[in-house]
Amino acid sequence: MASVDPTIASTVAAADSSKTVWDALHTTYANRSQTRVFNLRDQLARVTKDTHSITEYLYTIGSLSDKLPTVGAPVSNPELIVKILNGLGPELREISAAIRARDTTITYEELFEKLLDHELFLRHEDAKKLSSPITAARLPLPPNLTPIIATTVGRTTTLSNGTRIHAPSLNNSGSQT
Structure with a gap:
């Protein structure tokens, strides 16, 4: 009795045969094992x-699926x-659709690799979207300022305030005419 765990010592001491001990322990702990299976499968x-x-x-899923065989309820690769x-x-x-459409079953390890690659691809795509060209926003002018609109005809530009700007033309040698 010295090598028996204290939590089961009373069950072992009260039994009249090893079969009785085994049956009592099985009844006591098999229910807990079934509860553990249900709990792990639910998680x-x-x-x-x-x-x-x-x-x-995938670490969370792998951890849970690794515990199931220890309680007698292994998860098959296709189920996983x-x-x-x-x-x-x-x-x-x-x-997900591409993997489901495969003719052959994919292993957990292959799936892990493909999902990591795809996650990296999506991150790169998101980074591209964030680094798009700078765009300008049109802000309203303060009430004391008015916008200047320019109209150009030939070499003369007329501003909305009446100012005229004459642009000289250049000849082939680069001097003004």
Whole structure:
């Protein structure tokens, strides 16, 4: 009895055979194991990418799916791939559709690599959008200023305030005429 865990010592001491001990322990802990399976599967079903990076999202899924075999409920590769694709969200719809359209099954590792590459591609696209050319905004003039509008006819430009500007012409040698 010295090597028996204190949490099960009373169950072992009260039993009259090893089979009785085994049955009692199985009944006690099998229910907890089933609860653990349900809990892990529920957590796995609820995981979505949301605002997480691909690495964080797949790490969470991988961690949960790695725990399931230890409680007797392994997740198959196709089941895992479907779970991952379903939780990606609309911003990764294109790559999800491409992976679903494949003729061959993709492995978790291949999917991880492809999703990381696509996430990097999307970041580069977003960076391009942010570095677009500078645009000017038309601001209203203060009430004491009026805009100047210029009209050019030939070599003479007339401003809206009446000022005329005459532009000299240049001959082939570059001197004014």
